[in-house]
Amino acid sequence: MRHLMNPLDFSVEELDTLFELAMDIEKNPEKYADRCAGKKIATCFYEASTRTRLSFEAAMINLGGSVIGFSDANSSSASKGESVSDTIRVISCFADICAMRHPKEGAAMVAASRSSIPVINAGDGGHQHPTQTLTDLLTIRSLKGRLNHFTIGLCGDLKFGRTVHSLINALSRYEDIHFIFISPEELRVPDYIIEMLKEKNIPYEEVIKLEDTIAQLDLLYMTRVQRERFFNEEDYVRLKDFYILDKKKMKAAKEDMLVLHPLPRVNEISVEVDDDPRAVYFKQVQYGMYVRMALILTLLELV
Amino acid sequence: MLNVGKIEEGFVLDHIEAGKSLSLYHHLQLDKLDCTVAIIKNARSNKMGKKDILKVECDINMLDLDILAFIDHNITVNVIKDGEIVDKRELILPREIKNVIHCKNPRCITSIEQELPHIFFLADEEKEIYRCKYCEEKYDSKK
Structure with a gap:
């Protein structure tokens, strides 16, 4: 039995197989419509989320399966003080697979270590968010036709942004990737990621201004400064509008640069950018569902 | 000069940074063992000026010394059998x-x-x- 905690849990070859499956699902959805008949996914969300939870649920429904779960900690036994370890043992009796989001880092790993069903980490605090990474990789692979030879700019909250950490880890396994980290001083990429890049001799730069670097990017990954990651409201208010991508900045970008965003977007991408064909963040959501369908099939060994 | 007698079997942990021996005592869980332990604090040392020494009289297979490497790998571990030093153990960082x-x-x-x-x-x-x-x-x- 396999779990997904970290995008690196799957080898590059396994990811290729997963992405091929996701692309086949996109082309031939009817072929997969009953593949999970009689199966249940438990979506255990201890933290608010619409996109990820609904994406998992839609994925399972599209595969002919059904959904149980909870959408915030208050409506679960966690509010009575039940541990993650106990909750997953109980959930294992009801469901065939579990997607878990939790505000604490490492929660899904604890669940996986006690579970008798596959567990998917649907986000653990500021740590990892592997299915968002699979979504990002599938989006890039589908729209660019490859996952190597890129200069990618990651912009915004690079300190607490778990999607960013996961994506850097995942892309670091592909050839000729050049990272440009664009963030205010307070929200720089954590040291363990920098250490990893140095060890692997992967080129990276850290800059503060988006305008200075946008012209050289093949991919721009924007992120939101997340209020829930700050212990101090003042810091959040000071940093939340540090970056705003607008039409003017997009003029300096390459014609085939893609703008990705894990969503929800607040102010960091102006709505005027939405109609630009390079803005692919809503397509990304669609790819997210396909890749979660492929993942559910793979972990349930129904491929 | 304080004199602490020889031990027959066990370990002499030498060159412990002065003042750290009590924390080592706890990390090695010596409080849970029913054996003779001498904690020597601030002993004179040519190399370090001052140092701590721990003498533990026990079966040499009883202690897990890996943790010592994490705490301070400059510690010298002397293995004692029949009152003599039979081995100086190298400290390896635990996985x-x-x-x-x-x-x-x-x-x-x-x-x-x-x-x-x-x-x-x-x-x-x-x-x-x-x-x-x-x-x-x-x-x-x-x-």
Whole structure:
């Protein structure tokens, strides 16, 4: 039995197989419509989320399966003080697979270590968010036709942004990737990621201004400064509008640069950018569902 | 000069940084063993000026000394049998440390689930970096 905690849990070859499956699902959805008949996914969300939870649920429904779960900690036994370890043992009796989001880092790993069903980490605090990474990789692979030879700019909250950490880890396994980290001083990429890049001799730069670097990017990954990651409201208010991508900045970008965003977007991408064909963040959501369908099939060994 | 007698079988942990012997006593869980232990604090040392020494009289297979390497790998471990030094043991950093140090990341799952073991893995042997198994936060003894 396999779990997904970290995008690196799957080898590059396994990811290729997963992405091929996701692309086949996109082309031939009817072929997969009953593949999970009689199966249940438990979506255990201890933290608010619409996109990820609904994406998992839609994925399972599209595969002919059904959904149980909870959408915030208050409506679960966690509010009575039940541990993650106990909750997953109980959930294992009801469901065939579990997607878990939790505000604490490492929660899904604890669940996986006690579970008798596959567990998917649907986000653990500021740590990892592997299915968002699979979504990002599938989006890039589908729209660019490859996952190597890129200069990618990651912009915004690079300190607490778990999607960013996961994506850097995942892309670091592909050839000729050049990272440009664009963030205010307070929200720089954590040291363990920098250490990893140095060890692997992967080129990276850290800059503060988006305008200075946008012209050289093949991919721009924007992120939101997340209020829930700050212990101090003042810091959040000071940093939340540090970056705003607008039409003017997009003029300096390459014609085939893609703008990705894990969503929800607040102010960091102006709505005027939405109609630009390079803005692919809503397509990304669609790819997210396909890749979660492929993942559910793979972990349930129904491929 | 204080004199502490020879031991027949066990360990003499020498060159411990002055003042650290009591914390070693706890890390090695010597309080749980029914054996003779001498804690010598602030002994004179040519090399260090002052040092601590721990003498533990026990079966030499009873103690897990890996943790010593994590705490201070300059410690000299003398293995004693029949009253003589029979071996000087090299300290090797343990791959994993369980329930010795605690994760201080307030966002880590261990901060709310008290029953979980605190496990750290050796992330970088050269730089002696340990990371929490759950949240991957680097252990920083100064925090």
